[in-house]
Amino acid sequence: MKVVFMGTPDFAVPALKALYESEHEVMAVFTQPDKPKGRGYKLMPPPVKELAMEMGTPVYQPESLKKDPAAAVEILKQYEPDVIVVAAYGKILPKEVLDFPKYYCVNIHGSLLPKYRGAAPIQRAVLNGDKVSGVTTMKMAQGLDTGDILLVSETEIGENETSAELFDRLSQMGAELMLETLEKIDSITPQPQNEDEACYAAMLSKDMCPIDFEKSAFEVHKQICGLSEWPCATTTVGGKLLKVYKSEIVNGDKVMGKPGTIVDEKSFSVACGKGAVSFKIVQAQGSKRMSADDYLRGKPVKKGEQLGEPLPTE
Incomplete structure (x- = not known):
């Protein structure tokens, strides 16, 4: 299957790595622009970009997809992806991009949707003392993490487990669930989320x-x-x-x-x-x-x- 990958931080790296190690073909990678870090404010590439460059994959770093959907579509036309895999990309995907792949855009989210939509699902689960967490793959829609659910994988949260430790575990689980989703994409029936159970995981401060x-x-x-x-x-x-x-x-x-x-x-x-x-x-x-x-x-x-x-x- 031809895949375009969109992701930025460490959470997304295991999924991209899993795609490289699978039978799927990573055609291109979209990630956020390099950002200044450290005391010298030196521009540093996102973790996803580092892996993509190492593998020789074309990398695109638009400031926004929403402001210029046509430009994003022109890039996608070069690769004609069967699916777009999205993991913590951090950018809003316009309808033109969501509708482009042969199948759809598959998002990997670090919670059991519809619980903890939004920016900090893993941290909020730990902060709230939840006993169970997990990852969800969903068919992306225009709302924030509102798309139909494809597959779910659950795990218990350890009594003393930190959000950083759970983050690492869920990133690996997300990679595995994403591959399973692609494998079963023709037979999965996307399930609408229950809006009555939805809650949002606001950013930390x-x-x-x-x-x-x-x-x-x-x-x-x-x-x-x-x-x-x-x-x-x-x-x-x-x-x-x-x-x-x-x-x-x-x-x-x-x-x-x-x-x-x-x-x-x-x-x-x-x-x-x-x-x-x-x-x-x-x-x-x-x-x-x-x-x-x-x-x-x-x-x-x-x-x-x-x-x-x-x-x-x-």
Whole structure:
């Protein structure tokens, strides 16, 4: 089958790689424009572009498909794809593009649609303490993740699994489900989504970062797991910012002490409104990410010490 692929970040890479390793032919790749990164603001290619260039596939990086659908269609005419596979492309596809392939545009989405349409489905599932997540392939429509469902694959979310870890698992599951979808494309009957069950996964923002220890240990733990990698849950220790990437619930039921105080200095356990959490991977201001044990060796905390105090203003 002739395929045009549209995707941008790491989540999309396993799907593109799976296509290269299959009997399908990747004719062209669309991805977002290179963006400045790092201190030097050097232009860096998206992960999908790196793989496509390595494989010698033509790459297109339009600023927008919606503003000039005719230009996109002219490109597609060169390749006459049977299907367009879309994975976290980050651009709106106009009707002219959606209608172009012989079959249709197949989208890989990191949730069990219609739940968590939108930009941050994986993070929201973890933040909300969901026990199950998964991936969906759908026949793309003009609405945001509103297309008919093709295939679904479910997985349990681990008790201490971060959104970054789930992201990696779902990207692999999405690649496998996409290949299965292409294999069964002639026999699949697309199923309309149940609009009554639809909800949206809004983008994350940095104002979600500060940990409120008045909340239960479960809520604090899921905040840490859900915001892992970016934008990352934060607190303060001794007047300095501390990022927290991984944690565990120590005791979810008992009141362990005043919220935000250290209840066990050896395990970096902090009291919450109900229960306590133990920090496992942290990053101090101006330092590298490290295990909580390594952090405590250099900067020990004391039982009863209060975390989460406002940072001093200059």
